[in-house]
Amino acid sequence: MNTPNDVKARFLFDFGSPNAYLCHKVLPAVAARTGVAFDYVPILLGGLFKLTNNRSPAEAFADIANKRAYDALEFQRFLAKHQITAFRRNAFFPVNTLSVMRGAVAAQTLGCFAHYVDTVFSCMWERSLNMADAGVVSAALNSAGLPAADLFAAMQTAEVKQALMANTQTAFEQGAFGSPTFFVNDQIFFGKDRLREVEEEIILQRDH
Numbered sequence: 001m002n003t004p005n006d007v008k009a010r011f012l013f014d015f016g017s018p019n020a021y022l023c024h025k026v027l028p029a030v031a032a033r034t035g036v037a038f039d040y041v042p043i044l045l046g047g048l049f050k051l052t053n054n055r056s057p058a059e060a061f062a063d064i065a066n067k068r069a070y071d072a073l074e075f076q077r078f079l080a081k082h083q084i085t086a087f088r089r090n091a092f093f094p095v096n097t098l099s100v101m102r103g104a105v106a107a108q109t110l111g112c113f114a115h116y117v118d119t120v121f122s123c124m125w126e127r128s129l130n131m132a133d134a135g136v137v138s139a140a141l142n143s144a145g146l147p148a149a150d151l152f153a154a155m156q157t158a159e160v161k162q163a164l165m166a167n168t169q170t171a172f173e174q175g176a177f178g179s180p181t182f183f184v185n186d187q188i189f190f191g192k193d194r195l196r197e198v199e200e201e202i203i204l205q206r207d208h
Contacts, residue, residue: 014045021125042104106154
């Protein structure tokens with residue numbers, strides 16, 4: 001029989017995805033039930049879209065009113081099911097997330113990743129801040145007790161830039177085409193509506 005340590009669960013995310021935010025809010029409960037923590041992997045969604053010739057749902061379904069209405073209904077159902085009350089649409093959406101995604105990689109190197117991820121997701125999808133504006137980002141990070149100056153300095157390094165590009169390229173090579181994407185060992189799942197299957201796969205592999 002495997003143990004939780006034998007199961008590797010990864011969450012590929014970009015702060016620009018509202019569905020990634022929703023998954024972020026739900027994943028702690030999944031981890032608590034299964035005993036398997038999720039490894040957060042920062043990717044650049046715009047880069048992944050270019051690699052896969054994909055488009056955002058807002059663009060892809062812009063002319064399909066019934067599809068957009070149904071997606072909005074499912075979104076509200078998810079909020080209600082998981083009692084997510086803080087969510088707000090971002091007034092600046094779509095937001096260029098290149099800097100804050102580089103910041104996520106930088107936060108990994110500086111040892112403040114979890115706090116950084118919580119803060120930026122909150123700023124983006126609860127406080128409706130313009131997270132493409134460096135001044136707004138810096139003020140938000142500082143107010144959250146994060147080392148904004150150090151993070152901004154690290155964002156500019158070749159190592160951080162290359163790491164984000166490498167994460168995105170690897171995601172593409174492993175079959176990802178958007179965010180949120182999950183891997184349970186080598187099994188891929190896409191979207192917040194696959195969280196139940198993600199949890200079932202973790203349990204299956206854990207108890208095999």
